[in-house]
Amino acid sequence: MPADRIPIARFSAITRISQRALRYYDRLEILVPEARDPFTGYRYYTSSQMELGVKIKAICSLGFSLEDLKTYLQAEACGDWDTVDSLMEGRLSAVRLEMLRLKRIEALLKEERTELIGMALTEPAVKDVPALRVICRKETGILSPTIEKLIGELCSFVDLPASKRNQLKVIGPVIAIYHEDCAKGNENDRERGDEHVSVEAEAISDWSEKEVSIEVALPIAGKVEGEGSGIEVKSLPAARMLSMIHKGSYPTLHKSYQSVFKYMAGAGLEVAGPIRELYLSDPCKTAEEELLTEIQIPYRKER
Template structure:
């Protein structure tokens, strides 16, 4: 074996990357062993790959995913500094958001009474009501809940404040609403649709915004008070109620954001949770 053929175990020691991680990077095409023994066919790493391995380790530490790391390494190789700068800037925004979230968690944990109060977040008594057909402006894509719904909200409200909408005879008739299209909870890659009910006619000049009709439905509904992260309390109460009343799901659930998170404290946020239902036969 020549000195430029480094087996995976030694390369792991040199870079402080685990063998499991190295095998993953190999399978992803991110860091593929370059040297090959002509007699055994075994593949080995080379000394120039040590720097790349350390770069990958550092980028992982900064919180980038493997696909993002591949893009960054390609951009560096091709001298595309604008791509690197944009990705670093976006990651810094995500980090700042994480810091703010963790600071809020720390503040709650330092006040035991407040922490326990979160376990008793309030929901109103469930009720059954009929929701009429609704015309809505809609944006739909896959992603994570907080980030995607927040982005949709900004884009939808941006559109309704635009001259195109303002010149029309259209009016917003209800709060921003999230429609869940998944049958199970997904941390990422969730199928997210955010809508704004409206009446009137308007020419939509943004291809990402659609107009569609939500069907009339009978729902079981509750209003949850508290941070958006705890809205599952409302869903849990509704499912308990449905079991008590012999009801089953008859459509996609809806979450209506009744007040503005920029105007009230997190603990004062109101979210109406609606689940379309029908009697169990």
């Protein structure tokens, strides 16, 4: 065997990448072996590939996804340092969020009595939300009555004979999407401390008293026929969100917004798009104090 022909087992030991991962990287064309035996199919690497293997191991150890890993390597290969820097900054923001989350967990665990369910409900978490195909309707109006009206119109559309004929089905919870800019306010207001409600939370609590732009969506499967009366079919884009579960009545949602915005301020994050609320409980069958609502906030590093 030539000296510069390294079998996969030895290359795995040198780079500390498992053989299974090396085979996977080969399929994804992230790290392709220099040669392959035409009879046995054995993979062989060269000494010149060791540096790339070690680099891949180091990047993965920082918590980058495979997609980000590919983007990083491609950007570095063509000298696109802006993309490399952007990936590093994004990962740093995610690490800081995770550190804040772990500090909160540490504080809770130090309490004599820790309610694990309460911790799960009150702890913001980073969540990759997939794209969703929905039917939706948008309108400007007072918060609660407008949401109820739009939900009724969407449900009526699903119940139409044409929708039933096309096996149109709702496959997820009702989603309210807020297009108002709730992230206004100055930095001093957002750093007041626990005894003050953040500017953003105050803005959201004020929505119940004024007209705002609201979109209500229902995740669906099946064919849609006869769009009209303001109802449209579209795909809500995939996004990385800061997610938090609120337990309690809808008028108390601002308390959870207060917590999540304080969390964002501590991590140097800002709102980066429309906020979503997912109503996980049926208010007709669930007591107010037991209602579960998921808040999803797209975020980015403060500019």
